[in-house]
Amino acid sequence: MSTQPPHWLLKRLRSVWRRWSLWGLLVALVAAMLVTLVWLAGRYEASVVQGKLERDAADAVADIRMALARNLLNLQALQSLQMGPPDAQRWESQAVALLREHRELVRIEWRTPALRLQAHANSPFQAIAWPDGARVEPHSDTALACTNARRLSGPAYSSSYFQPHGDGMGSELIELCLPPSAADKNAGYLVATYSLQGMLSEMIDHRLTRRQEVSFTEADGTRLALVGAARRSAHMFSARELIDLPGHTMVLRLDHWHTAPSLFPNVLTALVTAMSIALVTVLVVLVRDNRRRLKAERELGDAFAFRKAMEDSLVTGLRARDLQGRITYVNPAFCEMVGFSAQELLGQSTNAPYWPPELAEEYWQRQAVRLAGNAPPREGFESVFMRKDGTRFPVLIIEAPLINAVGQHTGWMSAFIDISEQRRVEELSRASQERLQATARLATVGEMASLLSHELNQPLAAISSYATGSLNLLAAVQGADAGTLQTDLQDLRTAIERIAQQAERAGRVIKSVHDFVRRRDQAREAVPAQELLGDVLPLVNLQARKLGVRVQVDVEPGLPPALCDRVMVEQVLLNLARNAMQAMDDPSIRERTLEIRVRRAASNAHSAWLEFTLSDGGIGISEETAQKLFTPFFTTRTEGMGLGLSLCRTVVEQHGGFLGHKPRHPRGTVFTFTLPAASQEGQN
Numbered sequence: 200m201s202t203q204p205p206h207w208l209l210k211r212l213r214s215v216w217r218r219w220s221l222w223g224l225l226v227a228l229v230a231a232m233l234v235t236l237v238w239l240a241g242r243y244e245a246s247v248v249q250g251k252l253e254r255d256a257a258d259a260v261a262d263i264r265m266a267l268a269r270n271l272l273n274l275q276a277l278q279s280l281q282m283g284p285p286d287a288q289r290w291e292s293q294a295v296a297l298l299r300e301h302r303e304l305v306r307i308e309w310r311t312p313a314l315r316l317q318a319h320a321n322s323p324f325q326a327i328a329w330p331d332g333a334r335v336e337p338h339s340d341t342a343l344a345c346t347n348a349r350r351l352s353g354p355a356y357s358s359s360y361f362q363p364h365g366d367g368m369g370s371e372l373i374e375l376c377l378p379p380s381a382a383d384k385n386a387g388y389l390v391a392t393y394s395l396q397g398m399l400s401e402m403i404d405h406r407l408t409r410r411q412e413v414s415f416t417e418a419d420g421t422r423l424a425l426v427g428a429a430r431r432s433a434h435m436f437s438a439r440e441l442i443d444l445p446g447h448t449m450v451l452r453l454d455h456w457h458t459a460p461s462l463f464p465n466v467l468t469a470l471v472t473a474m475s476i477a478l479v480t481v482l483v484v485l486v487r488d489n490r491r492r493l494k495a496e497r498e499l500g501d502a503f504a505f506r507k508a509m510e511d512s513l514v515t516g517l518r519a520r521d522l523q524g525r526i527t528y529v530n531p532a533f534c535e536m537v538g539f540s541a542q543e544l545l546g547q548s549t550n551a552p553y554w555p556p557e558l559a560e561e562y563w564q565r566q567a568v569r570l571a572g573n574a575p576p577r578e579g580f581e582s583v584f585m586r587k588d589g590t591r592f593p594v595l596i597i598e599a600p601l602i603n604a605v606g607q608h609t610g611w612m613s614a615f616i617d618i619s620e621q622r623r624v625e626e627l628s629r630a631s632q633e634r635l636q637a638t639a640r641l642a643t644v645g646e647m648a649s650l651l652s653h654e655l656n657q658p659l660a661a662i663s664s665y666a667t668g669s670l671n672l673l674a675a676v677q678g679a680d681a682g683t684l685q686t687d688l689q690d691l692r693t694a695i696e697r698i699a700q701q702a703e704r705a706g707r708v709i710k711s712v713h714d715f716v717r718r719r720d721q722a723r724e725a726v727p728a729q730e731l732l733g734d735v736l737p738l739v740n741l742q743a744r745k746l747g748v749r750v751q752v753d754v755e756p757g758l759p760p761a762l763c764d765r766v767m768v769e770q771v772l773l774n775l776a777r778n779a780m781q782a783m784d785d786p787s788i789r790e791r792t793l794e795i796r797v798r799r800a801a802s803n804a805h806s807a808w809l810e811f812t813l814s815d816g817g818i819g820i821s822e823e824t825a826q827k828l829f830t831p832f833f834t835t836r837t838e839g840m841g842l843g844l845s846l847c848r849t850v851v852e853q854h855g856g857f858l859g860h861k862p863r864h865p866r867g868t869v870f871t872f873t874l875p876a877a878s879q880e881g882q883n
């Protein structure tokens with residue numbers, strides 16, 4: 200046995216996987232977009248901060264350059280005092296003034312061309328412990344700077360060096376050396392010492408140092424001097440700028456701490472994120488909506504398929520018309536019924552092709568009545584349609600108004616049932632029923648033939664004896680005198696009258712049989728019970744006399760007439776009476792009485808019923824016989840046909856009544872059947 204999962208399961212799994220993988224892809228794409236957006240926004244903000252920092256660094260360098268250039272001019276002015284007849288005192292006072300104005304300068308020296316200290320002034324703001332107190336000997340960096348200056352014939356800066364203050368602290372210093380001017384070679388050098396710390400705090404715009412740390416560093420990043428104390432946080436931005444001075448190059452570094460970029464660095468990012476979330480939400484809602492719509496569509500599809508299957512399997516034709524009478528829908532059964540295709544029928548509003556031309560006028564009127572809004576009878580009505588080949592067939596039409604979803608009446612829906620087959624079967628059964636009844640009646644007549652001869656014997660014997668008597672009287676008349684002639688003629692008249700009476704009686708007997716066989720009026724009519732009995736009693740009596748049965752008739756006075764098919768009911772009565780009498784045709788039975796009673800049966804307000812009872816004292820009906828009693832062709836008599844009771848029941852049931860039997864005490868059987876009373880009586 201194969202362990203492979205079934206094909207449909209694989210297909211379903213694949214489709215589920217495809218749907219979910221699409222979903223996953225979508226979610227991943229949106230997430231990637233979001234992350235990229237946030238990252239880009241962060242990057243942008245960082246670049247903005249970095250750019251600003253670099254601009255600040257450039258500004259700071261420009262500030263320093265400008266300040267150094269300005270100082271250089273002041274120092275050159277001071278150096279001019281060293282020329283001509285040098286004025287040491289003035290030089291010193293000017294140098295002190297300069298130092299007071301410029302805190303970044305810590306010392307100014309006047310040195311001879313041989314770098315011997317001529318005069319000097321110290322900054323009043325900073326006390327630096329020089330190695331030999333007054334720093335008579337030049338610092339090695341000073342000597343280097345001055346050598347450079349002379350070589351360049353312009354000011355030169357030394358590299359920075361650390362000078363302890365003596366109190367455990369110290370400063371990073373840098374020397375500027377101005378060479379003696381070309382005009383006076385003896386004027387000597389002017390050496391100015393800058394404090395790097397001072398340069399940072401004095402030369403740079405304070406707005407820069409407030410927000411960020413500004414420092415001079417060495418090439419390897421070692422800090423030499425630092426101002427500003429920016430608030431430190433996670434993200435540090437840093438910018439470096441070179442200050443290229445004659446003889447020395449310094450590095451200015453700006454450090455800036457920024458809280459951003461965080462996850463939502465700014466409103467833009469937040470906005471984009473919010474919009475993305477909204478987008479995803481809308482997407483999810485849309486997808487859910489879509490899924491619901493798909494489900495509804497699927498259900499609708501199923502319902503539609505179900506409806507279609509139902510319509511196609513229907514044998515009932517369906518047709519819808521709008522309020523203008525145009526055909527808007529026909530089902531396959533209808534098309535098959537009339538033999539036209541749906542295309543030939545749809546949209547038709549003139550004479551429908553299935554209307555027989557001779558009836559079209561009537562159908563138009565019927566349609567006009569319908570379109571005027573008159574609802575047809577709920578149980579439907581019968582009509583005749585024509586097939587494409589011109590044959591007519593009867594249909595049962597059931598119509599109902601078409602109401603749309605908003606409760607508006609939009610047309611009519613009709614259901615059609617082809618009743619030609621039903622008609623044919625009805626016709627067949629009616630014909631066979633009639634044939635059966637005729638046969639049964641003839642059989643009864645056949646049975647009666649012997650009774651007839653017996654019955655006719657009496658009047659015929661009477662007639663013959665009267666005739667003989669009359670002949671005798673006629674012979675007597677010839678020889679009679681006037682006195683007896685009158686009496687003889689009177690007797691003769693009486694005899695001939697009796698003959699006529701007996702002949703009439705015989706005629707009646709024959710007529711009653713003739714009537715019974717020939718009468719074929721099927722309509723139901725109101726017939727008094729007395730009349731029904733009156734018609735069958737002559738025939739019943741024929742047999743009764745032969746079998747020595749006493750017939751007792753008891754009709755309740757004031758009964759309404761029965762609403763029935765007279766001939767049929769008479770036959771029922773005759774059959775039951777005959778069966779009853781035959782049951783008593785047994786040598787053991789002495790007391791032979793047939794009781795026929797008619798009474799009012801249990802009735803309600805809407806209908807009244809008559810109950811006919813025929814009781815005999817015959818042999819009775821055994822349990823076994825009772826079971827087959829109403830089966831056609833069941834009989835216990837050699838000359839019987841076994842159709843009587845089955846026909847009786849059919850007739851009674853056709854009238855809506857009931858036929859039954861029960862045993863009678865001490866012996867015999869009681870047959871009972873009911874018939875509806877005529878309606879005007881029933882309402883009383």
Ligand code: ADP
Pocket residue numbers: 774778779782815817818819820824828833834835836838839840841842843844845868
């Ligand atoms: P048929 O009279 O031709 O035999 P029916 O259908 O009238 O056919 O009767 C069927 C049978 O029912 C009879 O043969 C008889 O045995 C039985 N039967 C009918 N009526 C009575 C009755 N009143 N008492 C006893 N048996 C009866």
